[in-house]
Amino acid sequence: MNSSESLLQVVEKANKIFLELSALASQLEKEGVNKRVFWFGCSIVLCIVLLLGTDLLLDLNLPISSPNALLFTFFGIAAPSLTLAFKVTNRSSIDNAYTVYLFGRGGSGKTTFIDSGFRDVEADNRPPSTYEAGNGFEFFKFPREVKIEKSNQEPRQENITVFIGDYRGQGGHEAAVDNVPTNFAGSRAKRIINAFIFIVDIAPRGKIEDTEYYLKDDQIYDYMTASESGSPHEKISRRAKEHEQYVNEFSVKAIFDAFYSSNVKSVRFLVSKADLLQRLVSEGKISELPSDSSFDNIAQYAKSFFATTFDCIEKTCSEKKIDFEWELISLTDRNKVSQLLINLYQKR
Numbered sequence: 001m002n003s004s005e006s007l008l009q010v011v012e013k014a015n016k017i018f019l020e021l022s023a024l025a026s027q028l029e030k031e032g033v034n035k036r037v038f039w040f041g042c043s044i045v046l047c048i049v050l051l052l053g054t055d056l057l058l059d060l061n062l063p064i065s066s067p068n069a070l071l072f073t074f075f076g077i078a079a080p081s082l083t084l085a086f087k088v089t090n091r092s093s094i095d096n097a098y099t100v101y102l103f104g105r106g107g108s109g110k111t112t113f114i115d116s117g118f119r120d121v122e123a124d125n126r127p128p129s130t131y132e133a134g135n136g137f138e139f140f141k142f143p144r145e146v147k148i149e150k151s152n153q154e155p156r157q158e159n160i161t162v163f164i165g166d167y168r169g170q171g172g173h174e175a176a177v178d179n180v181p182t183n184f185a186g187s188r189a190k191r192i193i194n195a196f197i198f199i200v201d202i203a204p205r206g207k208i209e210d211t212e213y214y215l216k217d218d219q220i221y222d223y224m225t226a227s228e229s230g231s232p233h234e235k236i237s238r239r240a241k242e243h244e245q246y247v248n249e250f251s252v253k254a255i256f257d258a259f260y261s262s263n264v265k266s267v268r269f270l271v272s273k274a275d276l277l278q279r280l281v282s283e284g285k286i287s288e289l290p291s292d293s294s295f296d297n298i299a300q301y302a303k304s305f306f307a308t309t310f311d312c313i314e315k316t317c318s319e320k321k322i323d324f325e326w327e328l329i330s331l332t333d334r335n336k337v338s339q340l341l342i343n344l345y346q347k348r
């Protein structure tokens with residue numbers, strides 16, 4: 001270091017370059033350049049420069065004036081670049097990530113939620129169940145540009161990356177802590193999930209006899225209205241009991257124990273297959289409700305089947321002061337699912 005240059009000045013220069021590189025990384029990311037690749041590139045270039053020595057460094061006209069300053073360049077720029085390069089490989093450090101954890105029994109509509117919210121899949125072409133995941137848990141990453149509208153603030157567009165987990169809901173263990181990868185949920189010490197969505201429904205998926213195929217909408221309607229095995233009300237009640245074995249105070253507690261952190265901003269309780277229930281009501285098949293019932297009345301009716309689970313989730317959220325809402329929803333309705341997601345992103 002020459003006499004005119006103090007240690008502090010060199011460190012400041014190194015830091016300035018590092019900040020400029022950070023700004024460039026963010027700029028390039030908007031153009032589609034992967035941040036990890038950028039930081040690896042920076043660290044490699046700087047390490048080569050450092051290895052080749054001062055002359056080259058001086059030739060490059062970097063703001064370094066003595067061999068000692070190399071050390072500070074290394075610790076000021078190359079080492080942080082390298083650290084960042086590794087850090088961005090870690091899912092938790094991805095800027096503006098929003099992580100959604102779905103929980104619901106097989107057939108409740110987890111995959112349908114993801115399809116309607118993020119994928120270009122027609123309702124009739126959905127795979128019957130999440131077989132590809134086997135008994136495991138899988139998660140997907142969807143980049144999204146969203147409009148954030150907060151009170152007292154100008155609306156703004158933001159680029160976020162939504163991570164959403166799916167699994168084949170059979171025994172409940174699929175979404176349990178050991179099966180959920182840390183690059184989705186974060187480590188035990190630092191959980192990164194932002195929303196829990198619990199899904200139940202009012203009708204079972206059912207199978208076409210002697211086949212592997214599941215019933216389509218009209219067939220489920222026929223099953224619900226067929227006089228065998230009880231009225232539609234009784235069938236909804238039976239289905240609700242199946243859900244209760246799966247989403248109940250024990251599983252809800254287990255989920256909060258395993259994945260809750262201050263990063264959880266919202267919890268939703270969804271009763272799916274609203275379209276089916278509306279049809280049953282409007283065609284006078286639910287003797288407990290008039291056929292011209294409002295959507296709100298139909299929703300309250302649907303919710304009444306899940307009172308215990310609902311109360312338990314609501315109580316937990318109110319204790320932890322988490323934004324909580326419930327909805328009777330048709331998950332095959334893309335607009336409804338998109339609206340629900342937009343609403344969640346506002347609460348980040």
Ligand SMILES: Nc1nc2c(ncn2[C@@H]2O[C@H](COP(=O)(O)OP(=O)(O)OP(=O)(O)O)[C@@H](O)[C@H]2O)c(=O)[nH]1
Nearest residue numbers: 106107108109110111112129130168169273330331
């Ligand atoms: N009509 C109607 N059908 C729905 C709705 N939600 C889900 N479904 C249907 O219900 C069936 C089961 O939905 P999935 O999304 O596969 O259920 P899942 O929770 O992913 O089930 P697993 O993968 O087995 O755990 C599919 O045939 C969907 O099309 C809804 O709101 N309305």
Ligand SMILES: [Mg+2]
Nearest residue numbers: 111129130167
């Ligand atoms: Mg599925």
